[in-house]
Amino acid sequence: xxxxxxxxxxxxxxxxxxxxxxxxxxxxxxxxxxxxxxxxxxxxxxxxxxxxxxxxxxxxxxxxxxxxxxxxxxxxxxxxxxxxxxxxxxxxxxxxxxxxxxxxxxxxxxxxxxxxxxxxxxxxxxxxxxxxxxxxxxxxxxxxxxxxxxxxxxxxxxxxxxxxxxxxxxxxxxxxxxxxxxxxxxxxxxxxxxxxxxxxxxxxxxxxxxxxxxxxxxxxxxxxxxxxxxxxxxxxxxxxxxxxxxxxxxxxxxxxxxxxxxxxxxxxxxxxxxxxxxxxxxxxxxxxxxxxxxxxxxxxxxxxxxxxxxxxxxxxxxxxxxxxxxxxxxxxxxxxxxxxxxxxxxxxxxxxxxxxxxxxxxxxxxxxxxxxxxxxxxxxxxxxxxxxxxxxxxxxxxxxxxxxxxxxxxxxxxxxxxxxxxxxxxxxxxxxxxxxxxxxxxxxxxxxxxxxxxxxxxxxxxxxxxxxxxxxxxxxxxxxxxxxxxxxxxxxxxxxxxxxxxxxxxxxxxxxxxxxxxxxxxxxxxxxxxxxxxxxxxxxxxxxxxxxxxxxxxxxxxxxxxxxxxxxxxxxxxxxxxxxx
Amino acid sequence: xxxxxxxxxxxxxxxxxxxxxxxxxxxxxxxxxxxxxxxxxxxxxxxxxxxxxxxxxxxxxxxxxxxxxxxxxxxxxxxxxxxxxxxxxxxxxxxxxxxxxxxxxxxxxxxxxxxxxxxxxxxxx
Numbered sequence: 225x226x227x228x229x230x231x232x233x234x235x236x237x238x239x240x241x242x243x244x245x246x247x248x249x250x251x252x253x254x255x256x257x258x259x260x261x262x263x264x265x266x267x268x269x270x271x272x273x274x275x276x277x278x279x280x281x282x283x284x285x286x287x288x289x290x291x292x293x294x295x296x297x298x299x300x301x302x303x304x305x306x307x308x309x310x311x312x313x314x315x316x317x318x319x320x321x322x323x324x325x326x327x328x329x330x331x332x333x334x335x336x337x338x339x340x341x342x343x344x345x346x347x348x349x350x351x352x353x354x355x356x357x358x359x360x361x362x363x364x365x366x367x368x369x370x371x372x373x374x375x376x377x378x379x380x381x382x383x384x385x386x387x388x389x390x391x392x393x394x395x396x397x398x399x400x401x402x403x404x405x406x407x408x409x410x411x412x413x414x415x416x417x418x419x420x421x422x423x424x425x426x427x428x429x430x431x432x433x434x435x436x437x438x439x440x441x442x443x444x445x446x447x448x449x450x451x452x453x454x455x456x457x458x459x460x461x462x463x464x465x466x467x468x469x470x471x472x473x474x475x476x477x478x479x480x481x482x483x484x485x486x487x488x489x490x491x492x493x494x495x496x497x498x499x500x501x502x503x504x505x506x507x508x509x510x511x512x513x514x515x516x517x518x519x520x521x522x523x524x525x526x527x528x529x530x531x532x533x534x535x536x537x538x539x540x541x542x543x544x545x546x547x548x549x550x551x552x553x554x555x556x557x558x559x560x561x562x563x564x565x566x567x568x569x570x571x572x573x574x575x576x577x578x579x580x581x582x583x584x585x586x587x588x589x590x591x592x593x594x595x596x597x598x599x600x601x602x603x604x605x606x607x608x609x610x611x612x613x614x615x616x617x618x619x620x621x622x623x624x625x626x627x628x629x630x631x632x633x634x635x636x637x638x639x640x641x642x643x644x645x646x647x648x649x650x651x652x653x654x655x656x657x658x659x660x661x662x663x664x665x666x667x668x669x670x671x672x673x674x675x676x677x678x679x680x681x682x683x684x685x686x687x688x689x690x691x692x693x694x695x696x697x698x699x700x701x702x703x704x705x706x707x708x709x710x711x712x713x714x715x716x717x718x719x720x721x722x723x724x725x726x727x728x729x730x731x732x733x734x735x736x737x738x739x740x741x742x743x744x745x746x747x748x749x750x751x752x753x754x755x756x757x758x759x760x761x762x763x764x765x766x767x768x769x770x771x772x773x774x775x776x777x778x779x780x781x782x783x784x785x786x787x788x789x790x791x792x793x794x795x796x797x798x799x800x801x802x803x804x805x
Numbered sequence: 806x807x808x809x810x811x812x813x814x815x816x817x818x819x820x821x822x823x824x825x826x827x828x829x830x831x832x833x834x835x836x837x838x839x840x841x842x843x844x845x846x847x848x849x850x851x852x853x854x855x856x857x858x859x860x861x862x863x864x865x866x867x868x869x870x871x872x873x874x875x876x877x878x879x880x881x882x883x884x885x886x887x888x889x890x891x892x893x894x895x896x897x898x899x900x901x902x903x904x905x906x907x908x909x910x911x912x913x914x915x916x917x918x919x920x921x922x923x924x925x926x927x928x929x930x
Contacts, residue, residue, distance in 0.1 A: 274814070277814075277817065277818065277821065278817075280821055281817055281820065281821040281824070284821055284824035284825060284828065285824065287824075287828055319861060319864075320857055320858060320860075320861035321861075323854070323857070323858050323861075325854070325855060325858060326851065378855065401858055403858050403859075403861035403862035403865070404861065404862075404865055404866075405862075405865060405867075407865065407866065407867070445866065446866060448866075449866030449867065449870070453870075694884070695884045695885075696884040696887070697884070768881075768884065769881060772882060772887060777887065777888075777889055778884045778887050778888075
């Protein structure tokens with residue numbers, strides 16, 4: 225930058241001359257000093273700039289040449305999970321039951337479509353269910369927006385895109401999809417056009433689903449299918465108008481399967497008849513008939529007014545007011561408590577209830593949660609129909625399951641408590657996590673529960689429920705055949721035939737309940753349509769099919785351990801006890 | 806005459822200018838790539854979601870039941886065929902004279918090639 229010290233080319237130039245743009249006159253003294261200073265400053269500044277450029281250059285060389293590997297920039301903007309409006313619903317094994325799909329809908333701006341005739345032909349070829357005439361009319365109209373088809377399949381979308389016709393556009397629309405179709409219609413329920421839950425879990429858990437949270441249900445869709453299959457079979461066999469069933473884990477109150485037939489397709493709920501949308505298991509309340517004797521017997525034993533050896537007179541029908549209570553399988557003699565249960569004697573049950581009294585009955589049924597609507601994840605919950613004034617006639621009819629209506633869900637919950645050692649678990653449709661198991665509420669003693677298990681086994685081995693036996697799985701249960709109320713009287717032809725089974729009854733795990741609505745006897749059943757004929761075989765089949773899936777091993781029913789656990793102690797012979805005296 | 810220093814500096818300036826544009830283009834390219842990958846990821850997530858729904862649809866128990874009945878010779882396992890491993894008897898030890906080993910299929914008395922030859926000779930007329 226500086227020329228000082230170098231010989232100049234111009235010989236005429238004095239040797240001491242230095243060109244100075246600011247001051248053409250040669251400076252002397254202090255001026256010269258200040259010139260020197262500013263010169264030095266320029267040199268320093270230039271050196272600093274050079275240094276800065278060198279640094280930049282070095283950094284550039286480094287960035288281009290030497291920096292490899294992942295930069296962290298990519299992680300600064302993570303890919304957001306696609307925000308999907310509504311949460312999925314899964315079953316306990318992670319099977320998808322309900323989800324939301326973004327589906328494209330095709331619309332057109334007719335003013336931009338260059339060749340409507342050709343485009344119509346192309347569209348009609350790709351999307352078979354389109355009406356060519358209608359499309360042509362739409363494409364030649366003078367509007368600027370016409371729907372061609374709502375909710376295309378991915379393949380149709382691809383083909384339309386491939387056409388490349390200007391003026392054809394897609395609009396994304398959300399749609400709730402239930403891939404399992406009818407199978408879980410009453411559990412999942414459905415949503416409205418605006419994505420709001422209208423029934424089932426969709427409505428019951430609407431708040432969390434709406435936040436996009438995935439809900440894992442206690443349902444096992446495999447067991448659901450088995451239950452569906454067997455109920456349908458019994459319905460067909462007995463030409464019934466409806467059927468319902470439930471599979472429950474008696475140790476947690478989790479509902480593993482819940483079926484109400486007829487059912488409907490939640491993908492198209494508008495097409496479903498009212499009857500099909502009605503959830504018989506949770507919303508319907510029924511006089512359950514003899515299955516209620518489970519509660520009656522447990523109540524009497526728990527109250528201590530009778531034990532397994534007590535006898536009740538079932539010789540003659542009871543006349544009370546304008547009702548007559550008689551037996552379907554009359555024995556016409558004094559019956560022990562196990563015999564009342566085994567032969568399902570209405571007279572015996574009524575006498576047992578009389579011995580215990582109204583207060584004890586009301587208290588016991590209340591403790592089992594049968595007097596008020598249960599809390600459940602479904603909004604379709606029926607409140608029980610309980611006598612407003614609990615009179616003696618109510619006491620006696622409720623003993624064998626008439627004069628009081630409960631939902632099958634309440635029935636299953638109550639029976640679970642009776643067999644599982646006396647702990648009541650509220651029913652639930654949401655899977656419990658292993659770390660957070662529910663604590664049951666003790667509603668009856670464990671000893672009486674053990675006695676009830678023996679009685680339930682007796683019904684299947686040598687009572688009215690023989691058809692519920694599933695070899696190796698030690699089923700215990702109770703039949704029930706209720707006459708349906710039509711108008712103000714009971715109709716002897718319109719029945720609700722039920723069976724509640726529990727297996728393995730020596731160490732209860734699962735409850736299976738099936739009710740058949742208005743079964744009609746057939747040739748194979750010798751005209752019978754009672755619980756033992758119409759419902760019990762279904763329960764037996766369900767147990768046989770589900771046990772391997774839930775990991776329950778078959779056992780030998782005749783092994784001494786099982787026999788000792790389930791045989792009712794033989795009463796000591798009458799007369800004096802020899803050893804005691 | 807342009808001095809050596811100036812040449813050097815001009816060269817460096819040119820070089821850094823070139824390098825800067827080079828980096829700029831590279832970054833722009835990477836940015837495009839990132840956007841594309843994001844879009845692809847989103848599309849793939851969407852596809853996975855649709856495929857999951859499709860899978861759930863295709864594995865409807867009713868459909869599997871029908872397919873199994875139509876194409877497979879499978880039937881539910883009877884209770885009699887189920888048992889715990891502990892319940893199976895121990896295999897008999899040969900040296901134990903008290904226990905007779907279980908009767909398996911009798912082994913062929915002749916070596917396999919000989920048997921084959923025999924069989925083929927039987928087939929010919």
